[in-house]
Amino acid sequence: MENENMESNESIIKVDNLQTSFFTHKGEIKAVDGVHFDVPAGKTLGIVGESGSGKSITSLSIMRLIDDPGRIKGGEIIFKGENLLEKSEAEMRSIRGNKISMIFQEPMTSLNPVYTIGDQIAEAYQIHEGTSKKEGLRKAVDMLKLVGIPSPERRVKAYPHELSGGMRQRAMIAIALACDPELLVADEPTTALDVTIQAQILRLISRLQDELGMSMMLITHDLGVVAETCDYVAVMYAGKIVEYADVYTLFSNPKHPYTVGLLKSLPRHDIDQDELEVIQGMVPRPDNLPEGCRFAPRCPFARDMCHERLPDLEDLEGGNQVRCWIHTDQWDGPEVNVKDDYGSAQSSTS
Amino acid sequence: MFVYTIRRIIQTIPVMIGVSLVVFLMMHLIPGDPAQIIAGEAAQEEQVEQTRERLGLNEPLPVQYATFVGNAVQGDLGNSIRSGRSVTSLIGDRFWITVELAFYSTLLSIFIGLIAGIISATRRNSFLDMSLMIIALFGLSMPNFWLGLILIQYLALNIGWLPVSGWGTPQQILLPVITLGTAGAAIIARMTRSSMLEVIHQDYIRTARAKGVKERYVVYKHALRNALIPVVTVVGLQFGVLLGGAVLTETVFAINGLGRLVVEAINQRDFPVVQGSVLVLSLLFVLVNFLVDISYRILNKRIELD
CATH class of the missing domain: 1.10.3720.10 (MetI-like)
Structure with a gap:
């Protein structure tokens, strides 16, 4: 299952068969269903998918921050050789915000409204480095400077509501990076921001990643963001990874119909387009997943076998890992070039 | 914060006017003649008239209201009918x-x-x-x-x-x-x-x-x-x-x-x-x-x- 190229690099985190489910009165809902990936040290892995694909739950599972009624049911999360799923809650606390940090989508609501920015950054130092509050606040000023907040000596005393969305996200990044983490998990860090601010924040994150030598997991639904910042990409669909490749391979030679659909739905500057293509249908609800390939109901190439059996994630020659029957020996349909035939196949089915 | 406080103080004014109006009208809305009640049920016609005169109850209502508010602002809420003590001091004792x-x-x-x-x-x-x-x-x-x-x-x-x-x-x-x-x-x-x-x-x-x-x-x-x-x-x-x-x-x-x-x-x-x-x-x-x-x-x- 593992990509050969990837194993030669040392990975900072290795997720194996991760299963996270929510147990409701309606029964078990499999939000993350057997996910594998690893993040090579110093590199950035993008996890891409639509809402409901399980990408955020994957990132929260790594932090072990899944709330009731959710539970990590199985698998391994190996961080620097140790399985995070076997750690005690106290051990996890000493890792969170220290060795693995996380930034969230909503800068407007992710900061505590009743404490100053400085207090919230200093808290990280107080917890993980045992510094005094005074020393923590001094370091907070340095952090604010690092993330490019103007007049940090003044802003350290500001409350979140006194800052703009972009500034708040910078403050969030300052909190996350305070203790110099080895892995940063960024869950849609720019989604809630204006487009111009998005670019600034992405550039800031990339720059800090280089400066601090961090590895990163970037969760996003935006392939543009992936192209700009990631080294590797995992495409998630309905709780499973459907394609995994390095970023160049994925963009130049996508193999899974879903990946192709996502790429086609991006606006392009190099060709004239009257309208954007969309992937027909909706992501299946996790409490009502199709039996076979989970993308089959929306896939223009789907055949009976796709609706009946779930394919495995298989290595392909080009360096992709793909979960699709088309690329297997068992494919019983006509030969398909997913990338080139996608448009015509879609118009003939819809 | 200062502006907010001032604004909030101003907002209380209509409420206080409303309250004082209701309290003032209470006496007149209750069935019966206030002067008769204050003078006592056994009081003669003249005594009732006297009471009316003394308390200004023969004045038009707006004038009475103005007097009531004017006195209240100065801490004078009138005197108890029963004990004759000032209402302000009665309230002060209990407050x-x-x-x-x-x-x-x-x-x-x-x-x-x-x-x-x-x-x-x-x-x-x-x-x-x-x-x-x-x-x-x-x-x-x-x-x-x-x-x-x-x-x-x-x-x-x-x-x-x-x-x-x-x-x-x-x-x-x-x-x-x-x-x-x-x-x-x-x-x-x-x-x-x-x-x-x-x-x-x-x-x-x-x-x-x-x-x-x-x-x-x-x-x-x-x-x-x-x-x-x-x-x-x-x-x-x-x-x-x-x-x-x-x-x-x-x-x-x-x-x-x-x-x-x-x-x-x-x-x-x-x-x-x-x-x-x-x-x-x-x-x-x-x-x-x-x-x-x-x-x-x-x-x-x-x-x-x-």
Whole structure:
């Protein structure tokens, strides 16, 4: 299952068969269903998918921050050789915000409204480095400077509501990076921001990643963001990874119909387009997943076998890992070039 | 903040005018001739006329209102019909007792309410949570005069631990304060619980956990301070209600507070006293609300002027 190229690099985190489910009165809902990936040290892995694909739950599972009624049911999360799923809650606390940090989508609501920015950054130092509050606040000023907040000596005393969305996200990044983490998990860090601010924040994150030598997991639904910042990409669909490749391979030679659909739905500057293509249908609800390939109901190439059996994630020659029957020996349909035939196949089915 | 305070003060003016109008009109809306009532049922025609003249009741209503407000602003609320004493001094005698009663009761409600609310929220859906919330429901539903009577019956009469009535010693204070504080404690407990449960699912709580904050500090530092903001409103309103609404409890425990003054005055048809007390109690309520708004604003720095 593992990509050969990837194993030669040392990975900072290795997720194996991760299963996270929510147990409701309606029964078990499999939000993350057997996910594998690893993040090579110093590199950035993008996890891409639509809402409901399980990408955020994957990132929260790594932090072990899944709330009731959710539970990590199985698998391994190996961080620097140790399985995070076997750690005690106290051990996890000493890792969170220290060795693995996380930034969230909503800068407007992710900061505590009743404490100053400085207090919230200093808290990280107080917890993980045992510094005094005074020393923590001094370091907070340095952090604010690092993330490019103007007049940090003044802003350290500001409350979140006194800052703009972009500034708040910078403050969030300052909190996350305070203790110099080895892995940063960024869950849609720019989604809630204006487009111009998005670019600034992405550039800031990339720059800090280089400066601090961090590895990163970037969760996003935006392939543009992936192209700009990631080294590797995992495409998630309905709780499973459907394609995994390095970023160049994925963009130049996508193999899974879903990946192709996502790429086609991006606006392009190099060709004239009257309208954007969309992937027909909706992501299946996790409490009502199709039996076979989970993308089959929306896939223009789907055949009976796709609706009946779930394919495995298989290595392909080009360096992709793909979960699709088309690329297997068992494919019983006509030969398909997913990338080139996608448009015509879609118009003939819809 | 200064502008907000000024604005808020200005906002209370129409309320105070409304209150004074209602209180003033009370005397004229009640069936019967005020002069006849004040002069007494046995009074002769001339005496009634004299009274009317003396109290200015023959003036047009707007003039009477202006006089009433003018006097009230200067602290003159008229004289009691029965005792002849000035209403202001009558209220002054009783006022602090009621404030004390309201204060201790509120203190008790906060103490019990907060503890119960936090325990319930952090052990959501546990047996303890459910028991506390059922007890709170009882506390909320019980009429406080009835609770007062039950407490007197068992703790004062049957066991004899505490005195039946009066005000002053700690023993005397205890039963009325429990009686009045129970409903408040129940409201605060339920409010704290629901507010905590709401806050605990906020994004910034997740941020705190992602930072490695211990669960205890997540609850008491990050969640509680936010959860308390709506609770402050409830506490303030509760205090306001207690200032004016201890009528029954004061009667049950024979405490000479404002509430009892009002009841006595109503029984004796002592209109100036009723008017004066109701006016003072209403203004107190307005004042408490004003203070609540201000403190709310200090606690929650996000509230913008609207």
